[in-house]
Amino acid sequence: MxxxxxxxxxxxxxxxxxxxxxxxxxxxxxxxxxxxxxxxxxxxxxxxxxxxxxxxxxxxxxxxxxxxxxxxxxxxxxxxxxxxxxxxxxxxxxxxxxxxxxxxxxxxxxxxxxxxxxxxxxxxxxxxxxxxxxxxxxxxxxxxxxxxxxxxxxxxxxxxxxxxxxxxxxxxxxxxxxxxxxxxxxxxxxxxxxxxxxxxxxxxxxxxxxxxxxxxxxxxxxxxxxxxxxxxxxxxxxxxxxxxKIKQDPLRRIITWKSTVMSLKKVKSGDFIGYGTSFMAKKNMKIAVIPIGYAHGYSRSLSNHGRILIQGQRCMVVGLVTMNMVAVDVTDINSVKKEEEVVLIGNQNDLAITIASFCDYSNQLNYELLTRISKTIPRKITD
Known part of the structure; x- marks a missing residue:
C-alpha cells in the first residue's frame, strides 16, 4: 500500500x-x-x-x-x-x-x-x-x-x-x-x-x-x-x-486525490528542469516535487501544463511527468513547506481541479483518467 x-x-x-x-x-x-x-x-x-x-x-x-x-x-x-x-x-x-x-x-x-x-x-x-x-x-x-x-x-x-x-x-x-x-x-x-x-x-x-x-x-x-x-x-x-431548465449541476463529484510536497528546490534562470530539455527556467524559480507520477495514474501528457493546488493556488507542472515524481512551479508561494498538502483532483480553499479540467489537460476521457489511478493508493471514506 x-x-x-x-x-x-x-x-x-x-x-x-x-x-x-x-x-x-x-x-x-x-x-x-x-x-x-x-x-x-x-x-x-x-x-x-x-x-x-x-x-x-x-x-x-x-x-x-x-x-x-x-x-x-x-x-x-x-x-x-x-x-x-x-x-x-x-x-x-x-x-x-x-x-x-x-x-x-x-x-x-x-x-x-x-x-x-x-x-x-x-x-x-x-x-x-x-x-x-x-x-x-x-x-x-x-x-x-x-x-x-x-x-x-x-x-x-x-x-x-x-x-x-x-x-x-x-x-x-x-x-x-x-x-x-x-x-x-x-x-x-x-x-x-x-x-x-x-x-x-x-x-x-x-x-x-x-x-x-x-x-x-x-x-x-x-x-x-x-x-x-x-x-x-x-x-x-x-x-x-x-x-x-436549470443551471446548477445536480451531481457532486465524490473523489478527491491528495498528496504532499516531498521536497523543495531553487532553480536558476537558464537551467532545465527534469529529464531532457522540455522546460527551461526563464527566471529564478522555486519548485516543489510531488511523489506522484504516471505509475500512479498521473498522465505523462500533463507534462508542462498540468495544474496542482497548493495553499489554494494553481501551480503549473514544469518538466516531464516521470514514473514516480512531478515538479510544480511554486515560485510565488513564499511559505510553502515540505509535507504540505497538495490536491491533484478536488477542492482546496475556493479553487478546484475538476475531473473535467484534468481531462482537458491530459486529453483523457473521464472514464480513462479515473480507471488509471493506481489500485495501490489507499482509499478513505469521508463525510
Missing part, C-alpha cells in the same frame, strides 16, 4: 447523487451500481461498502474477479451481476453464491446448466441481445436454440434478465441508431414472451441511455459514471439541464 497519496471518497456527495438518481428514474426502478474498473478508479472494496450504506443493494461488475471483491465485502447482502468475462472454472463459485451473469454465447449457457446440475444449484442468467453494438449478445437467428435450452433446462437455469447495451447513447449524433436498437430490443422481448419465456427483469440503460432515452430505463438502470458525480458526456449534461 502506497503512502505517497490518498484517495478520499465523500459519503455525503455519493448520497446526494443516489438520491438524485432515484428521484429521476423512479424509486421502484432498481439502481445497479456499476463498479467495473476498480469502481471507476474509486476502489471496489471501499466504494461498495459506502454504496451499500447509502442504500444500494445491486452491483454490476465486468468479471468474476470483481464479483469476488464485492462478495468479500458484502457477501449475500446484495445482488451481484457479472456483465462480461468469466471462465468455466469460475462457474461453480458463481452459481453456488447466487452471482448473476450475462450469457451471450451458447457455450456459456450449456456450461452453466451442466455445472448447476452437478452442484444442485440453479444458475441465474441474463440473456444479452445484440442490438447494434456488435460486441457481445445473441443474434435473433440464435435465439431458437437458446429458447430450447432455457426451457429444457429450467430445473438448472433461472432466466432472470433480458438485456442489451446501446452503442453511442452519449451522443445525439447516434439518436436514430439508438432508437432503432431500442425498437429491436423490444421486438426480441416480445418474441421471447410469445415463446413462453418471460424474464423477471428487462434492462438496457447505462447512465447515458437512461438520460437521453427514458424508455430504456425499464426495470433496472445500470448506473456507472453518474453515481460518481460525473456525466457520460457534455452533450448528456447539456441535454439534461436544458430539459429541466
Amino acid at each position: 502506497q503512502t505517497n497519496s490518498i484517495i478520499e471518497l465523500s459519503r455525503s456527495a455519493y448520497q446526494n447523487n443516489i438520491d438524485f438518481l432515484k428521484q429521476l428514474f423512479g424509486k421502484k426502478r432498481i439502481l445497479s451500481s456499476v463498479v467495473k474498473g476498480n469502481a471507476y478508479g474509486h476502489g471496489i472494496s471501499e466504494f461498495v461498502a459506502m454504496a451499500y450504506g447509502c442504500g444500494i443493494n445491486h452491483f454490476s461488475v465486468f468479471d468474476a474477479d470483481e464479483a469476488r471483491q464485492v462478495h468479500a465485502v458484502l457477501s449475500d447482502k446484495v445482488t451481484i451481476l457479472i456483465m462480461g468475462f468469466l471462465s468455466e472454472e469460475d462457474l461453480p463459485w458463481i452459481i453456488e453464491n447466487d452471482i448473476e451473469f450475462f450469457v451471450f454465447d451458447k457455450k456459456r449457457l450449456v456450461s452453466a446448466s451442466r455445472i448447476a446440475k452437478k452442484i444442485h444449484k440453479k444458475a441465474i442468467v441474463h440473456i444479452e441481445i445484440e442490438t447494434g453494438m456488435n460486441r457481445t449478445g445473441f443474434e435473433k437467428s440464435e435465439l431458437k436454440e437458446i429458447i430450447t435450452i432455457l426451457k429444457k433446462d429450467a430445473d438448472s437455469l433461472i432466466f432472470k434478465g433480458l438485456c442489451t447495451h446501446y452503442a453511442g447513447a452519449e451522443s445525439i449524433a447516434n439518436y436514430y441508431r439508438v432508437e432503432k436498437q431500442i425498437k429491436y430490443f423490444e421486438e426480441i422481448h416480445q418474441y421471447l414472451i410469445k415463446n413462453e419465456l418471460k424474464p423477471e427483469i428487462v434492462h438496457s440503460a447505462c447512465s447515458a441511455a437512461a438520460i437521453m432515452f427514458p424508455a430504456t430505463r425499464m426495470n433496472l438502470v445500470r448506473v456507472g459514471i453518474m453515481q460518481y458525480g460525473l456525466w457520460p458526456s457534455q452533450e448528456v449534461f447539456v441535454a439534461y439541464i436544458n430539459s429541466k
Whole structure:
C-alpha cells in the first residue's frame, strides 16, 4: 500500500447523487451500481461498502474477479451481476453464491446448466441481445436454440434478465441508431414472451441511455459514471439541464486525490528542469516535487501544463511527468513547506481541479483518467 497519496471518497456527495438518481428514474426502478474498473478508479472494496450504506443493494461488475471483491465485502447482502468475462472454472463459485451473469454465447449457457446440475444449484442468467453494438449478445437467428435450452433446462437455469447495451447513447449524433436498437430490443422481448419465456427483469440503460432515452430505463438502470458525480458526456449534461431548465449541476463529484510536497528546490534562470530539455527556467524559480507520477495514474501528457493546488493556488507542472515524481512551479508561494498538502483532483480553499479540467489537460476521457489511478493508493471514506 502506497503512502505517497490518498484517495478520499465523500459519503455525503455519493448520497446526494443516489438520491438524485432515484428521484429521476423512479424509486421502484432498481439502481445497479456499476463498479467495473476498480469502481471507476474509486476502489471496489471501499466504494461498495459506502454504496451499500447509502442504500444500494445491486452491483454490476465486468468479471468474476470483481464479483469476488464485492462478495468479500458484502457477501449475500446484495445482488451481484457479472456483465462480461468469466471462465468455466469460475462457474461453480458463481452459481453456488447466487452471482448473476450475462450469457451471450451458447457455450456459456450449456456450461452453466451442466455445472448447476452437478452442484444442485440453479444458475441465474441474463440473456444479452445484440442490438447494434456488435460486441457481445445473441443474434435473433440464435435465439431458437437458446429458447430450447432455457426451457429444457429450467430445473438448472433461472432466466432472470433480458438485456442489451446501446452503442453511442452519449451522443445525439447516434439518436436514430439508438432508437432503432431500442425498437429491436423490444421486438426480441416480445418474441421471447410469445415463446413462453418471460424474464423477471428487462434492462438496457447505462447512465447515458437512461438520460437521453427514458424508455430504456425499464426495470433496472445500470448506473456507472453518474453515481460518481460525473456525466457520460457534455452533450448528456447539456441535454439534461436544458430539459429541466436549470443551471446548477445536480451531481457532486465524490473523489478527491491528495498528496504532499516531498521536497523543495531553487532553480536558476537558464537551467532545465527534469529529464531532457522540455522546460527551461526563464527566471529564478522555486519548485516543489510531488511523489506522484504516471505509475500512479498521473498522465505523462500533463507534462508542462498540468495544474496542482497548493495553499489554494494553481501551480503549473514544469518538466516531464516521470514514473514516480512531478515538479510544480511554486515560485510565488513564499511559505510553502515540505509535507504540505497538495490536491491533484478536488477542492482546496475556493479553487478546484475538476475531473473535467484534468481531462482537458491530459486529453483523457473521464472514464480513462479515473480507471488509471493506481489500485495501490489507499482509499478513505469521508463525510
